[in-house]
Amino acid sequence: MTVVLALAAIPVMGQDLLARQAPIDRKMKAVDTVALRHIIQREQAQSLSSQLYTEWSNKYAHHATTLPDSFKIDLRGFHMPTPSRVITSNFGRRWGRMHKGLDIKVYIGDTIRAAFDGKVRVANYEAAGYGNYVVIRHNNGLETIYGHMSKRLVGENEPVKAGDPIGLGGNTGRSTGSHLHFETRLCGVALDPALMFDFKNQDVTADYYMFRKNNAKRRTTTIARNTMPKTEAQDVPVIGEPNEQTAVLPTAKKTVAKAQPKASSSHKVKKGETLYSIAKQHGMTVDQLRKVNRLGKSTNIKVGQVLRFS
Numbered sequence: 001m002t003v004v005l006a007l008a009a010i011p012v013m014g015q016d017l018l019a020r021q022a023p024i025d026r027k028m029k030a031v032d033t034v035a036l037r038h039i040i041q042r043e044q045a046q047s048l049s050s051q052l053y054t055e056w057s058n059k060y061a062h063h064a065t066t067l068p069d070s071f072k073i074d075l076r077g078f079h080m081p082t083p084s085r086v087i088t089s090n091f092g093r094r095w096g097r098m099h100k101g102l103d104i105k106v107y108i109g110d111t112i113r114a115a116f117d118g119k120v121r122v123a124n125y126e127a128a129g130y131g132n133y134v135v136i137r138h139n140n141g142l143e144t145i146y147g148h149m150s151k152r153l154v155g156e157n158e159p160v161k162a163g164d165p166i167g168l169g170g171n172t173g174r175s176t177g178s179h180l181h182f183e184t185r186l187c188g189v190a191l192d193p194a195l196m197f198d199f200k201n202q203d204v205t206a207d208y209y210m211f212r213k214n215n216a217k218r219r220t221t222t223i224a225r226n227t228m229p230k231t232e233a234q235d236v237p238v239i240g241e242p243n244e245q246t247a248v249l250p251t252a253k254k255t256v257a258k259a260q261p262k263a264s265s266s267h268k269v270k271k272g273e274t275l276y277s278i279a280k281q282h283g284m285t286v287d288q289l290r291k292v293n294r295l296g297k298s299t300n301i302k303v304g305q306v307l308r309f310s
Helices: 002-052 213-226 252-259 275-281 286-293
Strands: 070-074 087-089 092-094 097-099 102-104 111-113 118-126 131-138 143-149 165-168 180-186 189-191 208-212 266-268 306-308
Touching: 131 165, 143 165, 208 213, 275 286, 286 306
Parallel strands: none
Antiparallel strands: 070 208, 087 102, 092 097, 102 180, 111 165, 118 131, 131 143, 143 180, 180 189, 266 306
8 A cells, every 4th residue: 555655646746846846947047048148149249340340450540441321339338438528629620630539638647448348459659649549349330549548558459348447548649738539430430429428428329329321421521511611611521531441522632732732830920910810820729829839828929939730
């Protein structure tokens, strides 16, 4: 009888064991699903960059390649490069050339951080330009450039997370005061960082930014037209650096060459000239002219004095 009862109980015990095991199996399946989802999302994010870029080089800061007609940039998981809210120079035409980023006021030694997850493509020094600078290619397809730093804290090919320290604020390279020069580029072509980053409110403008090539061309053309003299406004580089592979309106070179004689980097003050007339003549403000030449508010210029413009 005992043996019969024991044998009869075995299926029941087995069912109880299966019943107890079922919730555990469901939890493990959920954990595995979440882990798998994260792996898939990470691989998809990394593949965005591989879809846009065909090469990885540590030799150049930027090189224009074919832009997609449209591209959705994921701005989630961001970190502001600096807590500073002060923009000292915007994206657009400045002093006869395009300024391809934002200048944010920082002090020497301030921590500069990576804007998104990614990998350091370039960490270098450029005396006549960016100074100490870092270029990061991000998983969302963007590349960001951080210039004029006093020190680089990361090396080439090093993976970084959003918010990781990558350098210290400084005044190296072609710079007239300590600040961070911050650029956002897609396929090597500069986009206005203000489209994505709101430094005043220390936030991004939205969870996503939808890049459309036609809109970008129109916006860049509008910026250039609104910030250059009328004699230049009819012919404007559409987008990108002068040495990049980008479209230029047909007669741009000829018209600019006639309207803009070769600019001198200095000016000798003549009789009757004022800071205002000299600044206007060279497309600057009086404050900019004073700043470059380190002139005080009450300092007067003299005939024969030599003023610099860069």
